[in-house]
Amino acid sequence: MQEIEQVLSFMVEIEKLKDVHRKTKPVGLARYENSAEHSWHVCLSALMLQQYANQPVNIDRVIKMLLIHDLGEIDAGDTIIYATETPENKALELAGIKRVMALLPAGQAEQYIELWLEFEAGASNDAQFAKAIDRVPPLLHNLHGEGHSWKANKVTKEQVFKVNSRIAKGSKPLWELLEEKLQAAIDEGLLK
């Protein structure tokens, strides 16, 4: 197969991410979000929030990380952030991203697998910021959607604060603002 045809096969394969369903509904919509539209949303959100990163970030790398961050879910499926990440699931996601990237012409996959691993490790400035942004949309979906996913999944305020306070590792001002909004949600009885 010619190399450019391999990229078209990749383009067709990644269509499957449009059928991986997440655990929250986009604001105003009655259906659940899929991981492809989520990926777009966090890329554009990261671009517009870059000035609030704790440390200097390379926004172009952050966007590339976020473009590919969920590709492993084509094989592994989506897991709610409040579930314990099992080694089995992480291994499935890694195998998944390797399988999908292997569709690309020789030599093209490695850099993106590295970037995915960097995101997963969450240690670099770019990864910490990318991971922080990735956590924001489900909060907005719940805050603007009557806490639907918190309620459906019996997520407690303690869990929400514990898991999402990690947003502060990527952006302190972002977490501070969200903390206020979460506190208001508790006061309104949306989050218990």
Place this chain on the structure above:
Amino acid sequence: MQEIEQVLSFMVEIEKLKDVHRKTKPVGLARYENSAEHSWHVCLSALMLQQYANQPVNIDRVIKMLLIHDLGEIDAGDTIIYATETPENKALELAGIKRVMALLPAGQAEQYIELWLEFEAGASNDAQFAKAIDRVPPLLHNLHGEGHSWKANKVTKEQVFKVNSRIAKGSKPLWELLEEKLQAAIDEGLLK
């Protein structure tokens, strides 16, 4: 409102792109594609096809263009590529992107409106490549989906070739490969 809160308002507003429906169905899916997941798909596709651009491109700018290229559709809706672009519709899209970008903190909108206008003009290397990539997924959807959208919208092979041969302005090898696939679709009776 504090500036970071303005970005959160933007994040909530752009959720609406997930409810703008296009005219083709993703490969393997029974539903129509939305413009948010499409935007993700073309960003990642551009990244992986960058080496086939006719002219050197700044892939980071191309990706940013593609992240925002459909935001005007929140107000204007999606138009099939085979419909004549009316000045009225383009004006609606420009007004739409200006409205959405105006939600951002002062000074942040202008650069993205410029980038959107550059994409629309289609004159720069980056815009020609971005526009070429933007045209590919509907072809793949039809080629892998029994020509469903060509049939539903009574699109002829002459229209398909006329509109999509512009892909060659951004990437000659990409258009040459697609031309072969379209010819095969004609031979199979998918495209008439």
